[in-house]
Amino acid sequence: xxxxxxxxxxxxxxxxxxxxxxxRALTNHPRVxxxxxxxxxxxxxxxxxxxxxxxxxxxxxxxxxxGIIVPEFVTSFFPQVVIGAQQEAAKxxxxxxxxxxxxxxxxxxxxxxxxxxxxxxxxxxSLTKETKNFDxxxxxxxxxxxxxxxxxxxxxxMVPKVVIDDYEAAYRAVEHLIKxxxxxxxxxxxxxxLPISQKRLNGYKDALKKYNIPINEELIISYDLTLTKVxxxxxxxxxxxxxxxxxxxxxxxxxxxxIKVITSMGLRIPQDIAIVGFGNNYGSDFISPGLTTVNVPVxxxxxxxxxxxxxxxxxxxxxxxxxxxxxxxxxxxxxxxxGESK
Amino acid sequence: xxxxxxxxxxxxxxxxxxxxxxxRALTNHPRVxxxxxxxxxxxxxxxxxxxxxxxxxxxxxxxxxxGIIVPEFVTSFFPQVVIGAQQEAAKxxxxxxxxxxxxxxxxxxxxxxxxxxxxxxxxxxSLTKETKNFDxxxxxxxxxxxxxxxxxxxxxxMVPKVVIDDYEAAYRAVEHLIKxxxxxxxxxxxxxxLPISQKRLNGYKDALKKYNIPINEELIISYDLTLTKVxxxxxxxxxxxxxxxxxxxxxxxxxxxxIKVITSMGLRIPQDIAIVGFGNNYGSDFISPGLTTVNVPVxxxxxxxxxxxxxxxxxxxxxxxxxxxxxxxxxxxxxxxxGESK
DNA sequence: CTGTTAGCGCTTTCAC
DNA sequence: GTGAAAGCGCTAACAG
Numbered sequence: 001x002x003x004x005x006x007x008x009x010x011x012x013x014x015x016x017x018x019x020x021x022x023x024r025a026l027t028n029h030p031r032v033x034x035x036x037x038x039x040x041x042x043x044x045x046x047x048x049x050x051x052x053x054x055x056x057x058x059x060x061x062x063x064x065x066x067g068i069i070v071p072e073f074v075t076s077f078f079p080q081v082v083i084g085a086q087q088e089a090a091k092x093x094x095x096x097x098x099x100x101x102x103x104x105x106x107x108x109x110x111x112x113x114x115x116x117x118x119x120x121x122x123x124x125x126s127l128t129k130e131t132k133n134f135d136x137x138x139x140x141x142x143x144x145x146x147x148x149x150x151x152x153x154x155x156x157x158m159v160p161k162v163v164i165d166d167y168e169a170a171y172r173a174v175e176h177l178i179k180x181x182x183x184x185x186x187x188x189x190x191x192x193x194l195p196i197s198q199k200r201l202n203g204y205k206d207a208l209k210k211y212n213i214p215i216n217e218e219l220i221i222s223y224d225l226t227l228t229k230v231x232x233x234x235x236x237x238x239x240x241x242x243x244x245x246x247x248x249x250x251x252x253x254x255x256x257x258x259i260k261v262i263t264s265m266g267l268r269i270p271q272d273i274a275i276v277g278f279g280n281n282y283g284s285d286f287i288s289p290g291l292t293t294v295n296v297p298v299x300x301x302x303x304x305x306x307x308x309x310x311x312x313x314x315x316x317x318x319x320x321x322x323x324x325x326x327x328x329x330x331x332x333x334x335x336x337x338x339g340e341s342k
Numbered sequence: 343x344x345x346x347x348x349x350x351x352x353x354x355x356x357x358x359x360x361x362x363x364x365x366r367a368l369t370n371h372p373r374v375x376x377x378x379x380x381x382x383x384x385x386x387x388x389x390x391x392x393x394x395x396x397x398x399x400x401x402x403x404x405x406x407x408x409g410i411i412v413p414e415f416v417t418s419f420f421p422q423v424v425i426g427a428q429q430e431a432a433k434x435x436x437x438x439x440x441x442x443x444x445x446x447x448x449x450x451x452x453x454x455x456x457x458x459x460x461x462x463x464x465x466x467x468s469l470t471k472e473t474k475n476f477d478x479x480x481x482x483x484x485x486x487x488x489x490x491x492x493x494x495x496x497x498x499x500m501v502p503k504v505v506i507d508d509y510e511a512a513y514r515a516v517e518h519l520i521k522x523x524x525x526x527x528x529x530x531x532x533x534x535x536l537p538i539s540q541k542r543l544n545g546y547k548d549a550l551k552k553y554n555i556p557i558n559e560e561l562i563i564s565y566d567l568t569l570t571k572v573x574x575x576x577x578x579x580x581x582x583x584x585x586x587x588x589x590x591x592x593x594x595x596x597x598x599x600x601i602k603v604i605t606s607m608g609l610r611i612p613q614d615i616a617i618v619g620f621g622n623n624y625g626s627d628f629i630s631p632g633l634t635t636v637n638v639p640v641x642x643x644x645x646x647x648x649x650x651x652x653x654x655x656x657x658x659x660x661x662x663x664x665x666x667x668x669x670x671x672x673x674x675x676x677x678x679x680x681g682e683s684k
Numbered sequence: 685c686t687g688t689t690a691g692c693g694c695t696t697t698c699a700c
Numbered sequence: 701g702t703g704a705a706a707g708c709g710c711t712a713a714c715a716g
Contacts, residue, residue: 005461005485007693018703023695031701048481050458054399055693059708063396075624079421083442095456098440100425114437116392119347139390143347260628282417286602288630349709360687365711373685397709401692 006047015039026051057119065095066309067115067123069108071152073100075253076282077298078126081150084302085124092310094121103128103225109136122146122309127154129191129225146312146320150305155195158322160312162305166196169294169329170203170248173276176292176331177246178211180338182274185213186237186244188230188254189222197222197250200278204248219244230257238265238273246274246337252281255291259336275336290334297327348389357381368393399461407437408651409457409465411450413494415442417595418624419640420468423492426644427466434652436463445470445567451478464488464651469496471533471567488654488662492647497537500664502654504647508538511636511671512545512590515618518634518673519588520553522680524616527555528579528586530572530596531564539564539592542620546590561586572599580607580615588616588679594623597633601678617678632676639669 008026012019017036024032025040043049057063066089070078082098089096097120099111108128113136115123122145125137134154140147141159150162177185187204190197201220208215218240221233237244249255255277262269269275269289277284277293284291304325312320350368354361359378367374367382385391399405408431412420424440431438439462441453450470455478457465464487467479476496482489483501492504519527529546532539543562550557560582563575579586591597597619604611611617611631619626619635626633646667654662 005693009693019694020696020704021702023693024702027695033701036701048484050455052400052461052693053459054396054405054461055708056695057396057708058394058400058693058710059695061708073421073425074418076416076418079415082440083415086440086442095439095441095460097437098424098428099437100428113392117395118437119394119396142390256628283625283628286598286625287628347709351709361710362688362712363686365709366686369711375685378685394709397692398711399692400694400709401711403692 005052006049007052008049011040011043011047011049014043061119062121063119064093065097065118065120066306067097067099067118067120067125069111069115069123069125070098070100071103071108071126071128075279077279077296080298081126081302081305084299084304085306086302088303088306088310094310101128103130105130105133112136112139116140116143116145120145121313122148124148124150124305124309126151127194128152129194132193144317146309148305148308148312150301152194152196153324160308160320160322161324162301162308162327163324164296164301164327164329166199167203167206169278169331170200171207172203172331173278173292173294174204174207174248175211176333177248177274177276177337178207178213180246180270180274182246183213184216184219184242184244185246185248186219187221187248188233188250188258189220190250191224192222200250225250225254227253227257230254231261234258234261235265238262238267244273246270246276248276250278252277252279252284252291252293255293255336256281256283256287259287259289259291270335270337270339274338277336280332285334289336289339292334292337293332295330295332297329300327347394348391349394350391353382353385353389353391356385403461404463405461406435407439407460407462408648409439409441409460409462409467411453411457411465411467412440412442413445413450413468413470417621419621419638422640423468423644423647426641426646427648428644430645430648430652436652443470445472447472447475454478454481458482458485458487462487463655464490466490466492466647466651468493469536470494471536474535486659488651490647490650490654492643494536494538495666502650502662502664503666504643504650504669505666506638506643506669506671508541509545509548511620511673512542513549514545514673515620515634515636516546516549516590517553518675519590519616519618519679520549520555522588522612522616524588525555526558526561526584526586527588527590528561529563529590530575530592530600531562532592533566534564542592567592567596569595569599572596573603576600576603577607580604580609586615588612588618590618592620594619594621594626594633594635597635597678598623598625598629601629601631601633612677612679612681616680619678622674627676631678631681634676634679635674637672637674639671642669 008019008022012022022040025037086096101108148160153161189201277291280293280295284293350361350364354364364382367379428438443450490502495503531543619633622635622637626635
């Protein structure tokens with residue numbers, strides 16, 4: 001049982017005025033006598049009065065809460081997105097409700113229900129690697145609740161999106177390997193269903209084509225991002241009759257895992273095999289050798305997506321534009337792809 | 343303007359019954375005719391009905407939300423705590439409201455106001471490195487809102503806490519260095535005001551005493567955890583007439599930074615200087631050399647703290663016990679303290 | 685088993 | 701300038 005929290009009625013009674021007046025004083029309504037306002041504000045302060053958001057939300061039919069669904073929270077990527085989004089939301093007086101889906105479709109679905117029940121004023125989501133059905137998200141469209149995708153988006157839904165140019169970034173990454181003299185470039189790709197995997201794969205293929213390097217399907221393996229499996233694929237690559245001389249990994253955690261495995265096998269990076277990752281995650285600078293990777297403006301993704309949500313919230317759904325904002329990436333070259341190292 | 347969300351009144355009207363009956367059907371109240379319940383449930387499903395938590399919260403005077411304040415979100419430590427806490431909360435039907443204080447006292451204070459305004463049913467907090475005044479937290483005690491400290495706690499407040507034995511863990515870490523033959527062990531400590539810094543420092547000192555190694559204050563530097571400053575202190579240590587042969591760092595990010603600096607100076611780890619960190623953060627296994635460090639059960643901290651909150655929420659404040667739960671740590675020995683490496 | 689009524693804390697007309 | 705009253709969506713007595 002909670003101790004009674006002080007309400008505007010308490011303040012009103014103590015001051016011998018009506019609760020309407022207290023409410024007006026508290027919300028900066030113009031037509032309140034200065035002395036009255038002063039008295040209210042002082043007493044409120046003294047009593048540690050905190051407006052009950054649950055009541056305000058109910059009457060205003062707004063929750064001043066934005067939902068954020070993240071697929072995982074283990075690497076530094078999504079926490080950083082959350083930071084950016086949270087800061088942006090706080091500026092506008094919004095709080096954020098965060099739910100990790102743990103890369104599990106069912107959890108994602110139940111997360112969206114929680115968001116709906118909590119009447120979030122908007123939601124930004126990055127899909128799990130296994131999400132193929134989007135009914136749970138279409139509910140937001142039907143109900144007219146702002147929805148924004150970030151990072152891992154759904155191409156079939158016409159809603160705003162914040163992404164990076166995965167194709168372009170992958171193309172540049174592979175081009176870098178080619179220009180460094182690599183001929184047999186393997187790609188440890190993400191799940192086939194994940195659009196970002198497809199785009200990065202296409203960037204990889206097109207870069208090879210452009211430089212007249214035949215695409216060898218044996219050098220392309222897509223996997224489900226379960227890091228423990230990386231060792232299997234790396235060994236497979238290394239033990240091929242003609243092993244690859246470079247590896248483009250779908251993301252940094254994969255690349256870092258690959259570096260660990262390759263190093264433990266006694267091979268030299270980049271001499272025997274060059275590695276390029278994707279993400280510039282925490283750790284990519286201090287693993288040895290430093291990981292060449294694509295920098296993704298993570299916090300900016302969060303800020304941008306939240307900004308979109310905030311701008312949608314006061315407009316009619318009819319005025320929402322399903323823009324896709326593409327943020328810039330940059331290839332960061334470190335020791336895993338060029339130079340001596342070690 | 344949001345599209346009208348379906349309410350129990352809508353369902354009641356469409357079915358020609360009263361909203362109380364709908365409410366009862368939805369909340370599994372026993373005395374509802376099976377057919378009625380079935381009709382309600384089916385219609386609710388069909389209409390995508392979601393109970394409005396804002397209304398439920400208002401009437402129940404509970405928010406089914408637990409607040410979590412984290413000092414930072416950059417390293418893997420706190421996101422992991424959040425994961426654990428979130429999972430535990432979800433099991434009990436609670437959501438979590440997360441606010442990063444970014445190691446800033448004022449942000450922490452305003453975060454607590456947000457928590458109060460949102461009427462969280464409880465809150466777990468890890469203090470910023472600069473928090474010295476606790477008035478904003480005492481409000482929770484006064485109002486009878488469950489409060490639990492985790493990791494960075496406030497010793498002067500009698501509330502439940504979840505910690506690890508920082509003293510013991512630090513003692514073991516330093517003992518390990520001593521037993522590995524190190525004589526001049528430096529300590530890059532945390533802010534003096536932070537209790538965990540003090541405890542780790544004491545563990546460090548007592549280990550030295552125990553093995554009859556004189557404590558040399560010149561080898562102890564406390565700093566404000568701003569990673570960019572690590573290089574300065576490391577260079578200072580290395581350039582001493584008699585440089586240390588080992589370094590015990592307050593946490594892994596510091597230790598990792600130290601490894602980077604030391605390696606860039608051309609010194610060998612652990613031959614020239616051994617390093618031990620604290621936390622077993624993401625990256626400590628793949629930096630080269632691997633970092634010897636203290637494993638902290640991060641998710642378990644989150645789960646335990648949330649569990650305490652959950653158990654408090656239905657009890658009278660008078661029955662709350664200010665227990666301090668100490669979780670076990672373990673020293674993980676890697677290449678930065680023993681062996682050849684590189 | 686179900687309908688009626690009151691009320692959670694607040695904002696917002698509508699009066700005066 | 702201020703008060704009275706209605707109502708946001710829901711639950712919980714209180715009657716039947």
